[in-house]
């Protein structure tokens with residue numbers, strides 16, 4: 001995993017961010033984030049399943065979506081050496097986070113133009129990454145990746161992207177972000193659980209029957225608790241990488257982490273939406289809904305499992321002091337609780353963010369507090385109001401350099417541990 005993170009370096013991604021922001025017409029002002037959330041129905045709705053197959057559009061080129069996390073909904077020959085793929089969402093309406101992942105190979109060595117296109121109304125968002133072993137990923141060289149030129153002229157989001165791609169009989173994986181599916185996450189969690197102070201359990205099952213796994217990072221005797229969530233939204237891999245760095249830092253064997261584990265018990269659900277992740281969804285669960293809008297109605301098994309677990313802890317006289325939900329968006333952003341609202345450790349979240357700014361020279365955190373009367377429909381607001389845990393949603397930029405994500409995850413953990421031990 002370190003290889004992956006290090007491979008995608010700061011310079012490459014800094015450039016990509018600039019290209020992306022320019023293509024979106026966004027200048028240097030801070031990303032405003034989402035408008036206040038509106039209530040949405042989270043009852044189960046049908047989704048469109050992908051036809052799992054190997055496409056043979058011509059030229060002796062093959063494209064397949066026959067693996068977990070894949071998304072590829074069609075392929076056709078659209079020019080003498082151009083193969084176009086179609087990427088569609090699981091259902092609509094849906095936020096524009098068009099995940100794609102597929103593998104390509106060819107009967108003979110040749111260079112093709114691979115055009116990634118989307119359902120009408122949606123734009124290209126994720127800069128393509130390549131892998132030749134499914135494990136190590138690199139962004140496509142910028143000279144070989146061409147965004148929809150019409151977008152630049154009209155200052156709109158690009159509708160497609162064309163990759164100059166050499167292909168041969170060896171498989172190349174192409175994906176929107178590093179491919180990290182539920183089996184990868186479970187393997188990571190199982191490895192962590194080799195430590196005597198970490199337990200791995202199952203708090204429920206997804207709608208399609210995949211386990212919702214939870215790590216418990218001791219002390220089991222402690223009644224002072226921290227809750228960590230990730231991957232409610234399948235493509236949000238950068239949030240997952242930050243969560244991973246955060247959790248691994250808490251599990252280290254230095255005096256800070258040991259002292260923290262002695263006083264607090266941390267619970268981690270590293271994959272809230274395994275169905276969406278493994279089915280290559282843009283955003284929704286297999287119920288066709290946004291799980292991060294279901295924290296008031298609790299219509300879905302994934303959110304129900306976490307609520308039931310947390311309620312059980314409260315009944316046994318435990319206290320949740322902090323909850324962090326890791327996500328990804330265009331740029332790094334913190335969604336916090338309205339500052340006038342006090343939970344079980346008032347001021348903790350602003351202190352954590354301030355400490356981050358002090359540790360990272362030049363880092364000016366983008367903080368977007370929720371309204372005081374924000375609906376209780378997402379995890380952060382719901383957990384704050386139900387359990388009085390100080391809470392925030394940590395959104396990590398899609399293109400934040402992977403080494404910086406690692407650093408931010410570790411520093412978030414260090415500052416959280418120090419500040420909570422000082423209380």
Ligand SMILES: [Zn+2]
Nearest residue numbers: 233236327328
């Ligand atoms: Zn999200």
